[in-house]
Amino acid sequence: GENVEQHPSTLSVQEGDSAVIKCTYSDSASNYFPWYKQELGKGPQLIIDIRSNVGEKKDQRIAVTLNKTAKHFSLHITETQPEDSAVYFCAASKGNTPLVFGKGTRLSVIA
């Protein structure tokens, strides 16, 4: 089955700097890659997603890139702010199969 690895597990950046989180997946048939943000005491919230027919997608300060050949995708957050501090999860799936999640990255933005 699908296996998703996520790095780094923790990340600290200065406010205003960029943050990059990387994920690799094992199943070349996977075609949907969402990113979730989870704040303390809350459920994961979808922040951006990308499908395999697209190489890059951007939404304001957040962007995701997908390299199907290398089977990896990355989340880029620019101009980080303290409210970006949270745990971020990547996931992958194909068709209507369940999402397989990475183990998460705890991002700390230091003011």
Add this chain to the structure above:
Amino acid sequence: KAGVTQTPRYLIKTRGQQVTLSCSPISGHRSVSWYQQTPGQGLQFLFEYFSETQRNKGNFPGRFSGRQFSNSRSEMNVSTLELGDSALYLCASSLVLAGAQETQYFGPGTRLLVL
């Protein structure tokens, strides 16, 4: 539009007991998935229901079960609780889009502590 709601939010049980958790999906969403979240294992898929039928099932023992009602609300049940069942149980709902991956929206979770 109201989001996914889960009840109760917190629960304390003792080993051997059973527990039932409830999830109300976003209005119009027909698919409900359940996940277990622990610090060691992360987010793990339990099962998914659509139109009152279990569509997918994760690798959990038979003590974990679920069901979905005609109004798409879902419940999950864990029998004979073990200490290792302590976790945050998350419910996610989605529309069913033919031929495309469904975006899932999560509820706040039910935190279960087994003593």
